[in-house]
Amino acid sequence: MxxxxxxxxxxxxxxxxxxxxxxxxxxxxxxxxxxxxxxxxxxxxxxxxxxxxxxxxxxxxxxxxxxxxxxxxxxxxxxxxxxxxxxxxxxxxxxxxxxxxxxxxxxxxxxxxxxxxxSVGINVLLKMLPQLVQMLGPAYDLEMTEIHHNKKVDAPSGTALKLAECLAQARGLVYDEVKKHGRDGIVGARTKDEIGVMAVRGGDVVGDHTVYFLGPGERIEVTHRAHTRxxxxxxxxxxxxxxxxxxxxxxxxxxxxx
CATH class of the missing domain: 3.40.50.720 (NAD(P)-binding Rossmann-like Domain)
Structure with a gap:
């Protein structure tokens, strides 16, 4: 014990x-x-x-x-x-x-x-996401949203950062060089390599994370939702x-x- x-x-x-x-x-x-x-x-x-x-x-x-x-x-x-x-x-x-x-x-x-x-699910995602990145190729833009309760003090969440770093590594990129934590104003067209992570806060949400693979004519969304702590x-x-x-x-x- x-x-x-x-x-x-x-x-x-x-x-x-x-x-x-x-x-x-x-x-x-x-x-x-x-x-x-x-x-x-x-x-x-x-x-x-x-x-x-x-x-x-x-x-x-x-x-x-x-x-x-x-x-x-x-x-x-x-x-x-x-x-x-x-x-x-x-x-x-x-x-x-x-x-x-x-x-x-x-x-x-x-x-x-x-x-x-x-969570087991998030850590399985960390194993699977690089496969999706490599199979879909560079034509698919990578973005993410995360939602947490209104008491959370850090943003983006540690989980979102870990997932985003995983995506960047699968593309052979350094995350700190391509990250976009929110966009505001006239930011220009999205660059090829950037990875956007948007943080939403409200209510008592335990934790939602959605990774978007946005390609020509289609998109894939992979979502993990934690229902309880x-x-x-x-x-x-x-x-x-x-x-x-x-x-x-x-x-x-x-x-x-x-």
Missing amino acids: TDVVIIGAKGRMGATLVRLTQESEELNLAAVMERSGCEDGLDSLGCVCGTDAKEVLTRVPGAVIVDFTSPQATLNLLDTAAITGNPVVIGTTGFTPEQIEKIKEYACKIPVFMAPNM ETFAQGALRAAGWLSACKPGKIYSMSDMF
């Missing part, structure tokens, strides 16, 4: 992770954490709880941390986990390239698993169980686990 630590246990994703961990026969809820001032009620979960990472993690050696918070909060957590030796599953998105490099440094000290989207939570907890047997040295991903 794998011991698990849930960060942000009272948030939407955190609460889902707590419930699924408690229901699992393969996982044990060893500890939960929340921000200072938000910890009321955590002691009712019957596990180690608190707001100070070092204090909590030293009480649960070896427990795998599952974190869906914010980039800076995740980096602060990794700093402590690197000292206590706890593996970390990262579901947080919105990292800068510099922050990703920092995570790579931590991954040399402790096992780290990171995926912008933990349990999709991501189940993937993250599956990763936690898998990561518990891994060694430091790289940032592990869904493809490694599959």
